[in-house]
Structure formats: structure tokens, C-alpha cells
Amino acid sequence: MNSNSSGPKETGSATLFEASGLKKDFDDGQVLALRGVDFKIAEGEFVAIVGPSGSGKTTLLQMLGALDRPSSGTLKYRGQSLFDLPDPAAYRAHEIGFVFQSFHLLPTFTAVENVEIPMFEDHKPRAERTTRAVDLLKSVGLEQRVNHFPAKLSGGERQRVAIARSVANFPSVLLADEPTGNLDTESAKHVLDLLTSFHRDRHMTLILVTHDMSIARRAARALQMVDGHIVFDGDPAKLSMHPIV
Amino acid sequence: MTFFDVVTRSLTRRRLRTSLTLLGIAVGIAAVVALIGLSRGLVSSWTSGMKSRGTDIVVANMRGSLTPKPFPASTRDRIARLPGVSATCMILVDLMSIENAELMIVSGREWGCFAWDNLKLVSGRMPNDQNERAVIFGTAAADILKKKVGDTVQIETEELAVVGIVNGGAFVENGSLVLSLPLLQQIMGNQNQVSAIDVRVTPGTDIQRLCAEIDRLVPEAHADPAGEHIAGSEGYRVINAMSWGTSLLAVVVGVLGVTNTMLMSVFERKQEIAILLALGWRQSRIVRMILWESALLGFFGGIIGVLLGIIGVQLLKHAPALRGMLEPDLGANLMLEAVAIAVFVGVLSGLYPAWRSSRVAPSLALHG
Numbered sequence: 324m325n326s327n328s329s330g331p332k333e334t335g336s337a338t339l340f341e342a343s344g345l346k347k348d349f350d351d352g353q354v355l356a357l358r359g360v361d362f363k364i365a366e367g368e369f370v371a372i373v374g375p376s377g378s379g380k381t382t383l384l385q386m387l388g389a390l391d392r393p394s395s396g397t398l399k400y401r402g403q404s405l406f407d408l409p410d411p412a413a414y415r416a417h418e419i420g421f422v423f424q425s426f427h428l429l430p431t432f433t434a435v436e437n438v439e440i441p442m443f444e445d446h447k448p449r450a451e452r453t454t455r456a457v458d459l460l461k462s463v464g465l466e467q468r469v470n471h472f473p474a475k476l477s478g479g480e481r482q483r484v485a486i487a488r489s490v491a492n493f494p495s496v497l498l499a500d501e502p503t504g505n506l507d508t509e510s511a512k513h514v515l516d517l518l519t520s521f522h523r524d525r526h527m528t529l530i531l532v533t534h535d536m537s538i539a540r541r542a543a544r545a546l547q548m549v550d551g552h553i554v555f556d557g558d559p560a561k562l563s564m565h566p567i568v
Numbered sequence: 569m570t571f572f573d574v575v576t577r578s579l580t581r582r583r584l585r586t587s588l589t590l591l592g593i594a595v596g597i598a599a600v601v602a603l604i605g606l607s608r609g610l611v612s613s614w615t616s617g618m619k620s621r622g623t624d625i626v627v628a629n630m631r632g633s634l635t636p637k638p639f640p641a642s643t644r645d646r647i648a649r650l651p652g653v654s655a656t657c658m659i660l661v662d663l664m665s666i667e668n669a670e671l672m673i674v675s676g677r678e679w680g681c682f683a684w685d686n687l688k689l690v691s692g693r694m695p696n697d698q699n700e701r702a703v704i705f706g707t708a709a710a711d712i713l714k715k716k717v718g719d720t721v722q723i724e725t726e727e728l729a730v731v732g733i734v735n736g737g738a739f740v741e742n743g744s745l746v747l748s749l750p751l752l753q754q755i756m757g758n759q760n761q762v763s764a765i766d767v768r769v770t771p772g773t774d775i776q777r778l779c780a781e782i783d784r785l786v787p788e789a790h791a792d793p794a795g796e797h798i799a800g801s802e803g804y805r806v807i808n809a810m811s812w813g814t815s816l817l818a819v820v821v822g823v824l825g826v827t828n829t830m831l832m833s834v835f836e837r838k839q840e841i842a843i844l845l846a847l848g849w850r851q852s853r854i855v856r857m858i859l860w861e862s863a864l865l866g867f868f869g870g871i872i873g874v875l876l877g878i879i880g881v882q883l884l885k886h887a888p889a890l891r892g893m894l895e896p897d898l899g900a901n902l903m904l905e906a907v908a909i910a911v912f913v914g915v916l917s918g919l920y921p922a923w924r925s926s927r928v929a930p931s932l933a934l935h936g
Contacts, residue, residue: 416848
């Protein structure tokens, strides 16, 4: 870790993620996305990952979501290596909820059907899936939009559907990749309020990638990345001392 | 929403492409239904014709053609003496061009034998004797040649009187022109030659054993249970092989069509597949989704193909070359076989695209 960082935050809660010497390169080592990253994230934390484009934020998020493997180093989830999981799909289905910048709702499915999609691996009866999906859409204020297709929803509404989908299996961790990047200010605030309320009320660990300093400051902790290194780890209020770009 | 909804929704997203793919499979399956239906119809039509005449065994020399080759009429005497044979009927049959019809079945039958008994007069009368220069028409043959009682018909160089129209109780019988054996032998220049001997057996006779006995006794011809003489002929086997060969080509085109569609679909949906993986779907579920999509394309393509095949067969049935000669066999078995082939085609076509889908990196979900 860079000397500018303040080290992993000690929250007193159990460690959820623990990365050690995490490296990732592409194109036979020509592109170094992560250059030896170390951190710990405790259960229930709200961590913002900030940094300029190409700094390795998304690559790190991919590692946390078990979507990709590192070139070297370790990343543990609850003490178990994420890259030796017997069933990575089960980890993604039950432990992780993803919120994407471009929402990534499936266009041929209604809002409620989109929310049901992660539940297929949960082997719940159809009626139970639908009921739960409708309840989740109500919890994000979309009870009037349950049967609308994504094309008929505003950007903010689409992201709220995506948030409902991300918590469909009541995961322990929410991974949000620039969740407000494609939204107007009002919608962005609404979406951020929703994410923080899930974090607060359901004790979900929230890891959010953002360019927006005002959003990062809502987190309890910020990890700032530059060129594949974590250059700051600490109180987001002190981020102004460490310019993102 | 069920997993099946997910599968069907993917197919309905690109309606034009799905429709064209369905059409591609349907044409292949229609070819299967039409060609195999006609080919099997040849056997079933002749079998029902034999049954309507009350024939149990046919002694004929089919060789490589669909019409039997003539052999000496004296053969009948050896067969008639065999235990288990209750009656015999000598027949000379050929496919001939009659007036404006390209191919008609002309059947000369031994006067007074059982092969006349099933012919029920619809109009006119039967020939008075075997020497009368008269012919009777099956109802379909009369319709094809537009003949009625009192007309004449030219067979080779002979002009014969149409004295009766009959219902023979079977498609082939109704499509035939029937006259006495000596008259046809004279017209064809095949005196003392017959092309088949129809055999009736006494009740309780082991037909297969009797056929084997006839084969030993009559090396110049071959005995088969009624109907099987067509199915076992080399001519039929060639037709059947050609039908399956042509159908196979059409099916291969269908396979390529579905593979192309599914592959395009997988390439287009790479990120969507990655998102599903990121949301916790297993690769096996993605593979199943693709295979189900292609199987459904096959299934519905098969259903459409069967319908197109039935329409095609109806059109072919009335083609001048086939009219009145055979009734296509479009039984439930053929329909089920055709749909099963279509589903197999679908699944086969989906294997490579499904494998490609399993190679999509879930990390793609975070791109774009």
C-alpha cells in the first residue's frame, strides 16, 4: 500500500474482505490494472472506491465480485480465498448484489421480471419469487411501475429497479459501479439514498465506485486508487487533500 | 416468470430473424414429410390395394423396378398345388402412358379370379367375357382421363370400349384400368406371361413359411406377404434412399440456419449473458437457455414444416405424374418423426453456440 494511505479501517466488525498483494495485468503484462493492492473491509462498512479512469477501480470491483481472477495475490471473503470458491456462481447469487452504471436491465423483461432474474438460482417457487420481487419494487418506490418494461422507465427508475434486483437474494455485500453516473442530480440523490438505506437498515456492506467526491464523502471510508495502487485509505472528508485526477 | 419465459422472450426479441430461421427449418422438415410421406404412401397404397383384393401373398419378380418383370404363366400351376394355397390369380400389370395421362396403372387379371371380386360397379357393367375388347376404369382413373361408360380408350395400338366404372375399395385399385389378362397380354405382346400371381391362403396358414416354400419352388420369382413386395423391391429402396437423401440435405441447411441464428444471438447477447452470470446464474443454466432456445426453434419449425409438408403433399398428389397412383402416407408416426428430427436439429444446432455462451467472461458485465 502507498505510504499516503492511512491503512485499513479498524471497525471492530468481522473482516469481510481481505486483499493481499493483489495484482492484475492484461495483454501479457503490458497493462497493469492492479499493482499489488492490500486492504481489509469489515462487515457492514460503506466504502467508496475513488480514482481516475484506468486507475483499477473496476478491476478491483470485478475481483470483489468473483468475476475475474487476479494475476497474483490473494483476496479472501470471510477468510476463504475468493478464487478457490467451489461454486463462484453461488457466491455471486447469494453473497453479492451488483448495481451497474448502465443499469443493465434486460429489455424484454418487465421491472418485476428483472428483479426475479437473480432468484432463479435460489430455487424458490414462482409465486414466492414474484411476491418478493414486487415487495422489493415497493421498497424502492416503484409499486406503480411493476409491469413496465425498462424502455418505459426513466433513468432513475431503471436504477431503482436495478437496486431492487441487486438485493433480490438478500446479499451481504452490495457492489455498485458508478451507480449515479448516468443520472440527473435529483435521481442520483434518490438512488444514493436508497443504497445507503439498504446499507444502514439491512446491515449490508456497501462498496461503491464513483468519480463524484460528494458521493464518496457519504461513505464512512474511501479507498483512492491511482495507477493500480491504493494511494489513500481513510476518512472521505480528507479526500480533498488527495486529488482524484 | 419461469425459466421457460426467459427462453421464449429471447426468441421473440428478434421476430424477423426468428421467423426466417423457423422458415428455414420448416422447409427442411416439409421436404422430409412430403418425400417420405410419398415414399411410404407407395407401399401403403399398394398394400391396401392388395388387401382390398383379398391377396395374402404376391409372387412377383420386382428386380430393380417398381413394376414387376413378366415371367411364365405356367408358374401358377406349381404354386396352386402347394398346401395352404386356397386360390391364385394371375395378373399382368404395367405403368403405361394412356392418352394425355403420363402414367396409369393398367392391370390385366385372369378372368373370373378373386381379383375381380372387390370391384364394385359404380356405373355400366363388367366385361361380358375375357375376349371382349372392353376395359373398366377405377373411379379415380375415370376422373383423370375424363372417361365415362360408352367412351373408348386407346391402350397402345388398341382402342377399347369403356364399359364400366368401378370402386375397387383402395386408392391404387381406383386409379387403375382393369381388363382381362389375355387382352392385356395380347396388347403388350406378352402372351403366356404374367407379372404377378396373387395368392390367397387357407386360414391358419403360416404365410412366411409358405413364402419360403414358394421361393424354393419358383426360383424365377419371389414370394412376399402382400405389400412387402413393394417395400422389399430395389426400386422402392432407391426411391426411399433418394427421399431421405434429399430430406437430409434440406435438414442440413436447417441445421446451418439455426446454428447461424443462435451464434449471432450469443454474440449479440454477450454482455447480457455476462450480466446473468454476475447476477448469479450458473454457466450450466446459460447453456440450457441457449439449448432450449434452439430446441424450441426446432420444435416450432418442425410443426410449421409438418403443415407445409402436408400442403406440399396435397399439391404433389395431384401432379400429373402421381395422380391416382398413390395415396401419401401422412400418418401420426411420420409427423412425430418429423417433429423429433426438427427438435434434434435444433438441439444439435445449439450445441456450438451454447458452448460459446459458456465461454463468455462474467467480467464483461462491468464493461459499458
